[in-house]
Amino acid sequence: MNDKRNAPIGVFDSGVGGLTVVLEMLKQLPEESFIYYADTAHVPYGPRDPEELRGFADRITEFLVKQGCKMIIIACNTSTSLSYDLLKQKYDLPLVGVIEPGVDKALEATANKKIGIFATQATVNSGVFQRMLKAKSPETEVTAQSCPLFVPYVEAGVISGQEIEKAVRLYYRPLQEKGVDSLILGCTHYPFLLPVISYVTGPGVQIINPARETVSRAAEILRELNIQAETGRQPEHNYFVSGNPEQFRKLGSMFLQQDIGKVEKNTLFMQDQDCQTY
Numbered sequence: 001m002n003d004k005r006n007a008p009i010g011v012f013d014s015g016v017g018g019l020t021v022v023l024e025m026l027k028q029l030p031e032e033s034f035i036y037y038a039d040t041a042h043v044p045y046g047p048r049d050p051e052e053l054r055g056f057a058d059r060i061t062e063f064l065v066k067q068g069c070k071m072i073i074i075a076c077n078t079s080t081s082l083s084y085d086l087l088k089q090k091y092d093l094p095l096v097g098v099i100e101p102g103v104d105k106a107l108e109a110t111a112n113k114k115i116g117i118f119a120t121q122a123t124v125n126s127g128v129f130q131r132m133l134k135a136k137s138p139e140t141e142v143t144a145q146s147c148p149l150f151v152p153y154v155e156a157g158v159i160s161g162q163e164i165e166k167a168v169r170l171y172y173r174p175l176q177e178k179g180v181d182s183l184i185l186g187c188t189h190y191p192f193l194l195p196v197i198s199y200v201t202g203p204g205v206q207i208i209n210p211a212r213e214t215v216s217r218a219a220e221i222l223r224e225l226n227i228q229a230e231t232g233r234q235p236e237h238n239y240f241v242s243g244n245p246e247q248f249r250k251l252g253s254m255f256l257q258q259d260i261g262k263v264e265k266n267t268l269f270m271q272d273q274d275c276q277t278y
Helices: 019-028 049-066 075-091 101-110 122-128 128-136 150-154 162-178 190-201 209-225 247-256
Strands: 009-013 035-040 071-074 112-121 142-145 182-186 206-208 237-241 263-266 275-277
Touching: 009 049, 019 035, 019 209, 019 247, 035 049, 049 071, 049 075, 049 122, 071 075, 071 209, 075 101, 075 122, 075 128, 101 182, 101 206, 101 209, 112 122, 112 128, 112 162, 122 128, 122 142, 122 275, 128 142, 142 162, 142 247, 150 162, 150 190, 162 190, 182 190, 182 209, 190 206, 206 263, 247 263
Parallel strands: 009 035, 009 071, 035 237, 112 142, 112 182, 182 206, 237 263
Antiparallel strands: 263 275
């Protein structure tokens, strides 16, 4: 049991966006070890073919399971929307996505039953947020807006400035016209843009960061299954990428405001796996 309790939690995303989930893990689950996999060779996920993205999620999850992870957090809305059911059926361990926790929080927060969603094109096209919100609250009016510029900006380390504000205003306009009072950040990259998004939307709109709710849900499951890490232990944090390790190390250290240490390159997607440490 001790081995299971002290095993790492696997976390994956297309890039640095899932570090918003890691930030919450460091706050809410400080004794838990984790292995983070960033598929930076294929970011952004939004414009890609859904079947291709399911394949990516499957390969990454298989890798994390082989590393001995006790739980997987899909820290990517696109992967959650397209792959959650597939992964749930295939792998026998607790699996937490980022969509339902954000939906539940938005329904709790809204006063006028008008909820907006910022997400990638793939997530918007999947309709997963719209379906889940309607299933839980049929009278709720949902407006989903794809934001294709956001992920490339964040992956480049650009999270403020006039270009960001211009993009936010462009994407927010249709939601503003619908009178939304709650806005789900339906991509884990987007909370890094929260100061600009909050400035544009103003105080009348509650912005839902699903990362916070996702980690709370994960903590509940760990307690229910009695597999939370032992008190007082020193956790280990390991990072893998499919793309440029040095770029990820720089951005990761900036976003987490601490040196994340070595980052290992492991493509998973090539027959001859390329492993490097930076």
